[in-house]
Amino acid sequence: MPYRIDLNATRYSFPSLKVLLARASPERSGDALAGLAADGPLRRIAAQHVLADVPLSDFLSDVMEVDGDGVTALIAGQHDRTAFAPVAALTVGGFRDWLLDPATTGADIAGLAWGLTPEMVAAVSKIMRAQDLIAVAAKVEVVTRFRSTLGLKGRLSTRNQPNHPTDDSQGIALSALDGLLMGAGDAVIGVNPATDSLPDYIRICEVLDAIRSQLAIPTQTCCLGHVTTALAAMEAGAPVDLVFQSVAGSDKANAGFGVTLATLDEAAEAVAALGRAPKGANLMYFETGQGAALSADAHHGMDQQTMEARAYAVARRYRPLLVNTVVGFIGPEYLADGKQITRAGLEDHFCGKLLGLPMGVDVCYTNHAWADQDDLDILLTALAAAGVNFVITVPGGDDIMLNYQSLSFHDASYIRRTLGKPPAPEFAEWIAANGIGTPGVTLPTLDAALGQLRLPAA
The missing domain is CATH 1.10.220.70 (lyase)
Structure with missing residues (x-):
């Protein structure tokens, strides 16, 4: 009509x-x-x-x-x-x-x-x-649970993202420790692998699990490789906590990611069968982003924000622990500048929350967008006021593997102090028990902390 x-x-x-x-x-x-x-x-x-x-x-x-x-x-x-x-x-x-x-x-x-x-x-x-x-x-409060409880009102969680351009085990561990010593990582310690090979996926899972288990961290780990690689890794006995996949708002767009609903169904069943989490825990992790369907010519004449909201229908089918929009990552062809990125981040968070999802945001921009760190500061502060479940943090705010600008571990410290947003309760207890952020407590240097870890062989 x-x-x-x-x-x-x-x-x-x-x-x-x-x-x-x-x-x-x-x-x-x-x-x-x-x-x-x-x-x-x-x-x-x-x-x-x-x-x-x-x-x-x-x-x-x-x-x-x-x-x-x-x-x-x-x-x-x-x-x-x-x-x-x-x-x-x-x-x-x-x-x-x-x-x-x-x-x-x-x-x-x-x-x-x-x-x-x-x-x-x-x-x-x-x-x-x-x-x-x-x-x-x-x-709106959307609460999910694994080893930590995420989304409680008044709290803000973080993904500790220790990416490395060659997936070097010690490089990943060093970056992860950098974040942990600044209180980042209660939502997940998650690595975007530089390759999607099965041996690398398994090794990254083993490295992250070694860090988590040896330091007794109440968090989850995730290698953000393709869901089919995750299936093969689980079959091989890898320590997979969360299964990750990028999703979009149409079958054709999801096909561009190499995924179908049937594949996601299989992965959800496989990760639950591993028994690594308490009964009833949330075990899936999805990323989305405005422009994904358009970039695949799979938007079917719909605007990019409506297509983004349709991706949330896919995500909520699986009761995920985490969902985040990577709001400025696809580039200025889709979100041209800081103003458009800010608006899109607030829209995505709002729409996801209304559809019952535990929404996080990767507050970010590509290096050729008309945006800067001031734009990220503004969006982070607005999202924290809006009750975002989690944000993504990387060393120095500069992802040297994916080559884009995101939030730093320091940014998470700023927003927690300024707005009084502590991390997940289990992680907050771990931070306190380890003296992180406590005046007068001397923590090990990164080199010393790294030397205490027993990492799997490369």
């Missing part, structure tokens, strides 16, 4: 919800690249006015079909009409008002999660200002 409005004697018409959502999106370079963006601020504002008056129920009757697409079918199958009932009579604008109402609690919002579709939450985010996205997300 067409959607239209008359503003200042000009009629603006949008032939479908798919087009309306795209035109209503805040400006970003990826939508312009795809030819989906509004042709100027007046059409964008008109689209947002129209979108505010669209009933949420239209997203069930005017489904944005992608023929034969498994993610579309998954979204339809996930929808819980009973959970949807409290907001079923609202428009998108009415839903925004309901979310922002001080009488609406985090528990109220969390109860909607399986009643909302990704397109609904993408729609309402498009008519919200930054403080709206922060205020609503801050209400």
